[in-house]
Amino acid sequence: MGRIYKHVLPETQQNLDIWRKAADEIPDPELRKQALASIESKEFHCLGGAVYAAGNMPERHTLIPLIVSYQTISDYLDNLCDRSTSMDPEDFRLLHQSMLDAVDPEAVPVDYYALHQEDQDGGYLQSLVTSCQNRVRQLPGYEAAKPYIQDLARLYTDLQVYKHIKPELREQALLDWWQLHKNRTPELYWNEFAAATGSTLGVFMLFLAASDRRLTSEQAAVIHASYFPHVCCLHIMLDYLIDQDEDRLGGDLNFCNYYQNAEEMLDRIAFIVERAREDVMNIPSSSFHKMIIEGLLALYLSDPKVSEQQEVRTVSKRLMKKSPLMRLFFLVNSQWIRRRFMRNMRGKHS
Structure with a gap:
């Protein structure tokens, strides 16, 4: 936590400020609005992801910009597709090609907006992709990790396509997709598999592993299997847990809504x-x-959204019951970081 407070959080904020400034210069008003909103409302995604840089502090100057750039693409495109004037799956797939290109240093960026109504971003998305490519080239063990990172990126891209198409088509598309992959995660329900594919934590852990030149393909495979599906699934199910009211109002798909009741949801989580x-x-x-x-667990269950939702509050209390000391430690830290960080942001952008 000392490394995180002293180095990781301040340097993550510095990197976010660079992309916030770039987003503010996007010519198209709708793209600019979504880029800025994704940074303002989902900043904690980058802060949480950058924690992995604490695992190799000498390489943090590569890892933090890489994690921030990759997560910023993810958050920007999620906003863009959630609030899109289009529901064209090919449009969404082309936009998310940027995430596949970002983790392939040999890929040549294309016009990711070719099928999108708004397309004048002033080079914002391509700059994010190039930033990622430049950083992965600096990771000495990247070749060993690359196929496992690409696997997670492909699954993520598929999810983003299927979850953003017309509402009446989403569930069947996700079920058909799960049929192709359910042998990989036989113990998970279809909504839990989908949730697992929506996490970037496995990618970030593999970025960290690739900062060691001694990384082997076998080691990368073990790391991939250790994060996908369960760690990744936990990450996104907690995200959906606290966003239930917000998603209901926005008409967005939420994977927590597919349980029979709160009891089943609690048992599964x-x-x-x-x-x-x-x-x-x-x-x-x-x-x-x-x-x-x-x-x-501490970060999500300490979120202010929890106290605003009765059912979520009940589930949260039961998950936190008899918490180990480590979780309680992080609960206190999460509350402190959130208060301090939000206060700083209000001062900077009010």
């Missing part, structure tokens, strides 16, 4: 927590990854 804990024991520095799991 608790099951995923336990499986995630077991999985990370297979990789070196497992205490760091257990910290990530407890930090996720």
Whole structure:
């Protein structure tokens, strides 16, 4: 936490400020609005992701800009597709090609907006892609990690296409897609598999692993299996848990809505927590990854949105019951960081 307070959080904010300034210069008003909104409302995604840079502090000057750039693409496109005037799956797939190109240093960026109504972003998205490509070239173990990162990026892209098409088509498209992949995660329900594909944590962990030149393909495979599906699933199910009211108002798909009741939702999330804990024991520095799991629970369950939703508050209390000391430690830290960070942001952008 000392590394995070002293180095990771300030340097993440500095990188976010660079992309905030770039977003503010986007010519098209709708693209500019969505780019700025994605940074303002989802800043904590980058702050949380950048924690992985604490695992290799000498390489943080590569890892933090890489994580911030990649997560900023993810958040920007999520906003763009959520509030899009289009529901064309080919449009969404082309936009998300940027995430595949970002993790392939040999890829040549294309016109990602070719099928999108608004297309004048002043080079914003391409700059984010190029920033990622430049950084992954600096990771000495990247070739070993690359196929596993690409697998997660492809799954993420598929999810973003299917979850943003016409509402009446979404569920069947996701079910058909799950049929192709359910053998990979037989213990998960279809909505939980979909949630697992929506996390960027596995990619960030592989970025960290690739900062070590000694990384082998076999080690990368173990890391991939240790994060996908359960750690990734926990991450996104917690995100959906606290966003239920918000998604209901926005007409957005929420994977927590597919449980029969709150009791089933609680049981499934608790099951995923336990499986995630077991999985990370297979990789070196497992205490760091257990910290990530407890930090996720603390970060999301301390969110102000929890207190505004009765059902979520009930589930949260039960998940936090008999919490280990590590989770309570991160709960206090999450509340403090959130208060301090939001106060700073109001001062900067009021």
